[in-house]
Amino acid sequence: MNPAAAAKPRRRARAAPRAAKTPLTPETWIDAATEVLVDRGIDHVRVDILAGELKVTRGSFYWHFRDREDLLRRVLKAWGERATEQLTARLARAGTDAQAQLRDVISLPFRGRSAARGARIELAIRAWARRDEMARKTVDEADASRIAYHEEIFATLGFEAGESRSRAFLLYSYEVAESLLHRQGTPAQREERRGFVERLLQQALVR
Amino acid sequence: MNPAAAAKPRRRARAAPRAAKTPLTPETWIDAATEVLVDRGIDHVRVDILAGELKVTRGSFYWHFRDREDLLRRVLKAWGERATEQLTARLARAGTDAQAQLRDVISLPFRGRSAARGARIELAIRAWARRDEMARKTVDEADASRIAYHEEIFATLGFEAGESRSRAFLLYSYEVAESLLHRQGTPAQREERRGFVERLLQQALVR
Numbered sequence: 001m002n003p004a005a006a007a008k009p010r011r012r013a014r015a016a017p018r019a020a021k022t023p024l025t026p027e028t029w030i031d032a033a034t035e036v037l038v039d040r041g042i043d044h045v046r047v048d049i050l051a052g053e054l055k056v057t058r059g060s061f062y063w064h065f066r067d068r069e070d071l072l073r074r075v076l077k078a079w080g081e082r083a084t085e086q087l088t089a090r091l092a093r094a095g096t097d098a099q100a101q102l103r104d105v106i107s108l109p110f111r112g113r114s115a116a117r118g119a120r121i122e123l124a125i126r127a128w129a130r131r132d133e134m135a136r137k138t139v140d141e142a143d144a145s146r147i148a149y150h151e152e153i154f155a156t157l158g159f160e161a162g163e164s165r166s167r168a169f170l171l172y173s174y175e176v177a178e179s180l181l182h183r184q185g186t187p188a189q190r191e192e193r194r195g196f197v198e199r200l201l202q203q204a205l206v207r
Numbered sequence: 208m209n210p211a212a213a214a215k216p217r218r219r220a221r222a223a224p225r226a227a228k229t230p231l232t233p234e235t236w237i238d239a240a241t242e243v244l245v246d247r248g249i250d251h252v253r254v255d256i257l258a259g260e261l262k263v264t265r266g267s268f269y270w271h272f273r274d275r276e277d278l279l280r281r282v283l284k285a286w287g288e289r290a291t292e293q294l295t296a297r298l299a300r301a302g303t304d305a306q307a308q309l310r311d312v313i314s315l316p317f318r319g320r321s322a323a324r325g326a327r328i329e330l331a332i333r334a335w336a337r338r339d340e341m342a343r344k345t346v347d348e349a350d351a352s353r354i355a356y357h358e359e360i361f362a363t364l365g366f367e368a369g370e371s372r373s374r375a376f377l378l379y380s381y382e383v384a385e386s387l388l389h390r391q392g393t394p395a396q397r398e399e400r401r402g403f404v405e406r407l408l409q410q411a412l413v414r
Contacts, residue, residue: 127337170407206406
């Protein structure tokens, strides 16, 4: 907690009942805001609703955030940082073997409950980005970084720059769609198309 | 207008000022609801807001719709029907030439302003579908019909059933992503990847 925040005019004089015992961290507010965003949409991410969910007064919010806009900015920042961290972890795990990297990204949409939760958060943020420039920018940057990572994999596999870029976009499209259209096809069909994508995208174009 | 609707208990006794002169059709309400859905999200699609936008009383709404749920159902129905009509028109236009059909669907995300508007509506409905089972069902059905149409193209091009299904999913993924990630890459790069997708997806798998 930042003691300087106590001087902020918007902070209420009376401390929140719960905040006095177990002070909430900014992360708690950010997580709660993300939950509400996913379950109910951005319009419901409001200080009064979050304070109610967390059973604290609205005043305790202003220990950590200037206003709602500040919270929203930090929700996006947290999501963007997580996206970058995941890319870095991916690189470290798969090492320098481009084939292993390729298999790793192709299997991404199939990674069980944590992938499903990540996909739900991402969809909620994409929905928000349709109507908000700040969210739009965060999503665009995450997409661009991921596509660039895919591009490097194809470059390492020996494809020239333009083609690596096109392959990267097509593969990333598949990953996004697999998460967006997750009800299309049976599990066996999903597995079949995964194998197909892995093979087709490594094939050279016939001249 | 359906005169029987006048007997409905929810209709207000006093006629709307404007409805008396130029009665609104159900389509006007459905279009207005779709606009609000796109611009502000599903939570703002409410009878009072729409009546305000259309400058009529709330009462005139109940000439055409039982309640908000009824309106939402018909917004989805209208969108679903439009999606089906577009598929039928597509079939008629491209005829039986599978190559022409393939080029037609690949160029879909690039069809100027009407495509851009269609994409915005579709994204808004996908966002809504994340939290609403009725919307989810409509989107799933539209996706399934379109994927089936793509599948037929590949079957006509001579690919066997399983592979046609996988190719259809990958091509449809590309179309969805081209619309969702429309800010990724320059116009030249988008054109390059379009040509790439058209070629790669017609190539046989190397055994």
